[in-house]
Amino acid sequence: MPNPVSVQSINPKVLKCEYAVRGEIVILAQRLQEELKAKPGSLPFDEILYCNIGNPQSLGQLPITFFREVLALCDHPAILDKAEAQGLFSADSIKRAWQILDQIPGRATGAYSHSQGIKGLRDTIAAGIEARDGFPANPNDLFLTDGASPAVHMMMQLLIGSEKDGLLCPIPQYPLYSASIALHGGSLVPYYLDEETGWGLEVSELKKQLKEARSKGITVKALVVINPGNPTGQVLAEENQRAIVEFCKQEGLVLLADEVYQENVYVPEKKFHSFKKVARSMGYGDNDLCLVSFQSVSKGYHGECGKRGGYMEVTGFSPEVREQIYKLASVNLCSNISGQILASLVMSPPKVGDESYESYSAEKDGILKSLARRAKTLEDAFKSLEGITCNKAEGAMYLFPRIKLPEKAIKTAEAAKTAPDLFYCRRLLNATGVVVVPGSGFGQVPGTWHFRCTILPQEDKIPAIVSRLTAFHKSFMDEYRN
Amino acid sequence: MAPKGLDYEHLNENVKKVQYAVRGELYLRASELQKEGKKIIFTNVGNPHALGQKPLTFPRQVVALCQAPFLLDDPNVGLMFPADAIARAKHYLSLTSGGLGAYSDSRGIPGVRKEVAEFLLRRDGYPSDPELIFLTDGASKGVMQILNTIIRGPNDGILVPVPQYPLYSAAISLFGGTLVPYYLEETANWGLDVNDLRNAVSQAQFKGITVRAMVIINPGNPTGQCLSEANLSEILRFCYQEGLVLLGDEVYQQNIYQDERPFISSKKVLMDMGPPYSKEVQLVSFHTVSKGYWGECGQRGGYFEMTNIPPKSVDEIYKVASIALSPNVPAQIFMGLMVNPLKPGDVSYEQFIRESKGILESLRKRARIMTDGFNSCRNVVCNFTEGAMYSFPQIRLPPKAIEAAKSAGKVPDVFYCLKLLEATGISTVPGSGFGQKEGVFHLRTTILPAEEDMPAIMESFKKFNDGFMKQYEDTRGYSRM
Numbered sequence: 001m002p003n004p005v006s007v008q009s010i011n012p013k014v015l016k017c018e019y020a021v022r023g024e025i026v027i028l029a030q031r032l033q034e035e036l037k038a039k040p041g042s043l044p045f046d047e048i049l050y051c052n053i054g055n056p057q058s059l060g061q062l063p064i065t066f067f068r069e070v071l072a073l074c075d076h077p078a079i080l081d082k083a084e085a086q087g088l089f090s091a092d093s094i095k096r097a098w099q100i101l102d103q104i105p106g107r108a109t110g111a112y113s114h115s116q117g118i119k120g121l122r123d124t125i126a127a128g129i130e131a132r133d134g135f136p137a138n139p140n141d142l143f144l145t146d147g148a149s150p151a152v153h154m155m156m157q158l159l160i161g162s163e164k165d166g167l168l169c170p171i172p173q174y175p176l177y178s179a180s181i182a183l184h185g186g187s188l189v190p191y192y193l194d195e196e197t198g199w200g201l202e203v204s205e206l207k208k209q210l211k212e213a214r215s216k217g218i219t220v221k222a223l224v225v226i227n228p229g230n231p232t233g234q235v236l237a238e239e240n241q242r243a244i245v246e247f248c249k250q251e252g253l254v255l256l257a258d259e260v261y262q263e264n265v266y267v268p269e270k271k272f273h274s275f276k277k278v279a280r281s282m283g284y285g286d287n288d289l290c291l292v293s294f295q296s297v298s299k300g301y302h303g304e305c306g307k308r309g310g311y312m313e314v315t316g317f318s319p320e321v322r323e324q325i326y327k328l329a330s331v332n333l334c335s336n337i338s339g340q341i342l343a344s345l346v347m348s349p350p351k352v353g354d355e356s357y358e359s360y361s362a363e364k365d366g367i368l369k370s371l372a373r374r375a376k377t378l379e380d381a382f383k384s385l386e387g388i389t390c391n392k393a394e395g396a397m398y399l400f401p402r403i404k405l406p407e408k409a410i411k412t413a414e415a416a417k418t419a420p421d422l423f424y425c426r427r428l429l430n431a432t433g434v435v436v437v438p439g440s441g442f443g444q445v446p447g448t449w450h451f452r453c454t455i456l457p458q459e460d461k462i463p464a465i466v467s468r469l470t471a472f473h474k475s476f477m478d479e480y481r482n
Numbered sequence: 483m484a485p486k487g488l489d490y491e492h493l494n495e496n497v498k499k500v501q502y503a504v505r506g507e508l509y510l511r512a513s514e515l516q517k518e519g520k521k522i523i524f525t526n527v528g529n530p531h532a533l534g535q536k537p538l539t540f541p542r543q544v545v546a547l548c549q550a551p552f553l554l555d556d557p558n559v560g561l562m563f564p565a566d567a568i569a570r571a572k573h574y575l576s577l578t579s580g581g582l583g584a585y586s587d588s589r590g591i592p593g594v595r596k597e598v599a600e601f602l603l604r605r606d607g608y609p610s611d612p613e614l615i616f617l618t619d620g621a622s623k624g625v626m627q628i629l630n631t632i633i634r635g636p637n638d639g640i641l642v643p644v645p646q647y648p649l650y651s652a653a654i655s656l657f658g659g660t661l662v663p664y665y666l667e668e669t670a671n672w673g674l675d676v677n678d679l680r681n682a683v684s685q686a687q688f689k690g691i692t693v694r695a696m697v698i699i700n701p702g703n704p705t706g707q708c709l710s711e712a713n714l715s716e717i718l719r720f721c722y723q724e725g726l727v728l729l730g731d732e733v734y735q736q737n738i739y740q741d742e743r744p745f746i747s748s749k750k751v752l753m754d755m756g757p758p759y760s761k762e763v764q765l766v767s768f769h770t771v772s773k774g775y776w777g778e779c780g781q782r783g784g785y786f787e788m789t790n791i792p793p794k795s796v797d798e799i800y801k802v803a804s805i806a807l808s809p810n811v812p813a814q815i816f817m818g819l820m821v822n823p824l825k826p827g828d829v830s831y832e833q834f835i836r837e838s839k840g841i842l843e844s845l846r847k848r849a850r851i852m853t854d855g856f857n858s859c860r861n862v863v864c865n866f867t868e869g870a871m872y873s874f875p876q877i878r879l880p881p882k883a884i885e886a887a888k889s890a891g892k893v894p895d896v897f898y899c900l901k902l903l904e905a906t907g908i909s910t911v912p913g914s915g916f917g918q919k920e921g922v923f924h925l926r927t928t929i930l931p932a933e934e935d936m937p938a939i940m941e942s943f944k945k946f947n948d949g950f951m952k953q954y955e956d957t958r959g960y961s962r963m
Contacts, residue, residue, distance in 0.1 A: 007794040009694075011634050011657075014798050022588055022804035053807075058580035068550045075812075076546035078539070084561045088553060111532035112772075112779040115505055146619045146782060149806055157656065161494040179805045183630075184494075221492070298585075305585040306578070306811035308619060308782075320490040324497055330505035331652045332622055333527070336810050337780035338549075 017182035019175050020441025029435040045433035051453045052435045054397045056303030060458040064302050064363050066356040067345045073097035092355045109337045115330040117144025121344040128347030133277035144311045146335045148260050148296040151312035154328050159221045160186035166218040172442035174230040189213040198391050199232040203243045222254035228261040228395025231442050231452040235270040235394040241278040254290040261396040263300030266372035270394050290316040297342045301367040309339030374455040381466040385473045402450050409480035421449040432468040499655040502648050503915025508899050512909035522907045525927040528871040530777030533930040538837050540830045541819045547571035564829045574815045582811045588804040590617025594818040601821035606750035614788045619809045621733050621770040621784035626653050628766050632694050633659035639686045641696040645916035647703040662686045672707040676716045695727045701734040701869025704916050704926040708743040708868045714751040727764040734870040736774030739846040765789040771816045775841040783813030848929040855940030860951045877923045883954035895923040906942045
């Protein structure tokens with residue numbers, strides 16, 4: 001009897017795609033964690049430290065109080081009528097909850113909404129985009145989604161008809177892009193970020209890769225840019241962004257701008273500029289450029305990963321294409337309402353003069369300053385290790401150090417049929433309990449090795465991480481040094 | 483200037499093929515009319531809270547506390563929240579790895595999956611493995627994940643009931659597979675005949691299609707029928723013989739409005755059949771927090787349970803789930819609360835039971851009111867809504883009406899439904915959106931409008947329908963099955 005859902009007979013695109021952020025190393029870490037629970041003291045460390053994933057609240061970061069007040073009130077509006085609510089919730093969170101509930105038909109947060117998201121919330125987000133950029137945003141261009149990732153998938157679905165359809169992606173990249181391209185049966189056209197120049201993005205490299213792809217018969221549809229970068233952390237300079245916009249316009253490429261880390265910038269000499277703002281300030285409008293910008297509630301200072309909130313702003317496309325995007329969104333009916341509400345709060349937080357502004361501001365600054373400190377501490381720690389260089393994390397939530405592995409280590413890894421960086425990361429995990437993701441999960445120039453480590457463990461855990469890492473690295477190099 | 487990446491001509495053809503009538507032409511027209519100030523009664527989608535059904539109190543209390551854990555530290559929290567809600571909030575927070583704001587395990591919080599497994603054991607009498615239960619952002623996402631795993635290309639066929647909930651046809655189009663229809667028999671209460679299934683498979687094979695899976699929706703959508711145990715055994719035996727994976731959409735399992743055929747899960751029937759079936763037939767079962775008496779559509783909470791799926795395939799499904807990182811955590815808590823309900827003696831138990839019973843009893847009444855209401859209309863025949871949330875009356879359109887539709891460039895049932903909308907504000911979904919036999923027309927409406935509004939709605943419908951029939955009838959007679 002035939003066996004329909006066996007590995008031999010499932011969709012080969014599923015087999016092909018990979019996602020290292022929750023891959024092999026993490027599965028091993030979970031097993032070790034269970035071992036620690038069952039037999040405490042059986043391993044050379046007392047806890048697993050998950051530095052593999054941008055999941056701030058799992059490592060102790062607290063949510064923004066105002067946001068949670070509003071969400072709780074929207075989840076259970078019956079509280080709003082109670083006198084006790086005044087004592088438990090800030091006045092402006094109560095006010096905001098009423099305002100939001102009035103934008104929801106019947107105040108029903110348990111109902112499916114419009115497939116693009118509740119109109120009133122989209123209005124708020126559009127206003128937030130305009131306040132950020134100085135250029136207007138149309139609420140009808142917004143699609144609220146369960147996180148930014150489903151929005152990326154929607155665009156992939158739209159753009160990819162076959163493996164002849166290609167998307168230019170940065171190497172290294174956040175592997176959602178490589179995985180979703182594989183899953184949808186397209187081709188990833190890599191463009192290399194330059195490690196020597198702080199992970200610079202050169203238009204000359206874009207042109208070169210585009211030309212090569214086209215010569216192979218690939219129709220390149222879009223350019224993916226992650227700004228601030230993941231895993232690389234660089235924040236693009238405005239003139240760089242202008243050159244990228246110009247390139248997309250000239251070549252008729254859709255610009256897919258992953259801007260989920262827009263609030264995570266740690267260096268005074270750089271600022272986040274949205275690609276929409278850059279394009280509009282160049283005088284380019286809907287007739288000039290197809291631009292899709294992604295934002296999320298998971299990152300920034302709010303770090304609300306578990307809520308699954310986000311949106312894409314889609315500009316510059318025809319009504320027929322609009323209809324198709326809407327149609328795709330409608331098959332899933334709508335994204336979760338609580339996440340929609342949160343997205344509107346993120347794009348329109350308390351303002352100066354609001355009752356909650358001071359505490360909100362203190363919480364936000366506290367988190368961002370702490371992230372900046374941790375980024376620096378870990379960068380310095382990595383740089384101090386033999387054979388390791390590390391670019392600064394200008395933004396985002398990661399460090400991506402490069403490790404010059406000794407020949408002996410590389411050969412040992414290859415003999416074990418393991419990628420050398422995975423070999424290193426596994427040894428690191430087994431010795432220290434620290435979970436990082438091998439660079440091969442993100443892509444890297446062949447023959448170079450990296451790993452991605454988040455800057456998210458709480459500040460008081462950082463010294464222990466640094467000392468464990470340092471000790472492990474020294475002993476690893478002692479073992480394998482040429 | 484070079485062609486642009488998002489030009490219509492260059493879009494993925496599969497996307498263009500997708501149809502989803504539930505939010506299609508009728509809904510868009512209804513929304514337009516609503517903007518112009520017309521009162522619209524949206525009965526196009528199973529969205530209870532949008533039509534006035536209140537959320538159950540207890541789960542909202544628990545999730546609100548989980549959203550704002552600082553409340554739990556406040557000495558006055560007991561004034562606003564009952565003790566059992568407070569305890570449950572603490573329980574679910576302890577199961578998370580950082581509260582509602584952290585990505586959970588990509589399959590869902592292990593503690594909640596354990597609660598789902600315990601629910602399944604109580605419901606069916608057979609143990610369930612939490613490792614084979616994946617929580618998803620709504621059942622739809624789970625359906626799409628599984629179909630995407632199965633469909634390799636256009637030669638892979640999926641058996642789908644006609645009429646069906648168009649998520650299935652849309653997903654199959656999107657993933658480039660082939661829908662292999664099996665027709666439900668309206669005169670036999672929307673029953674299915676295994677011989678029809680066999681014929682459908684042979685015909686598909688003749689066309690070079692390999693049928694890989696079979697979808698059943700039980701209770702049915704839009705048709706509402708509840709499958710009997712005998713029917714389910716037949717289906718499972720058929721899947722065993724043909725090597726098909728059975729996809730059991732059971733999202734309406736709480737919505738049962740007759741007592742002859744209570745809900746029985748595909749899993750229970752499969753296990754009852756014993757070996758070889760119970761050990762070999764591959765089954766994926768889907769459930770949700772959106773339907774039942776919970777109606778929490780906006781939370782996007784669901785799960786699927788895999789039975790007899792090889793471990794390597796489970797790994798691949800897990801891998802794809804991990805790309806999306808995790809399902810939303812608040813909905814996972816709703817799911818936990820749904821499968822792990824209050825017990826007698828709990829402070830909030832009485833209120834919970836009262837609210838739940840109230841909703842179910844009212845739905846049962848409304849199912850009857852609507853069926854009877856439709857059957858009292860000229861040229862309308864309606865099977866009783868045994869379960870789910872919809873009524874799917876057959877509208878016997880006179881030839882003149884069909885001609886008028888053609889002249890207007892509309893499919894006949896779309897024509898009828900648009901006229902119904904313009905005249906009464908009732909927004910339905912034409913039967914063509916779900917599939918039906920050639921020349922037979924239906925519309926789908928929900929049974930969700932408030933009980934007190936029902937008589938007026940049915941009267942309004944009857945007035946429109948009987949007027950329409952009078953207008954278009956002639957002595958030639960009219961279309962019938």
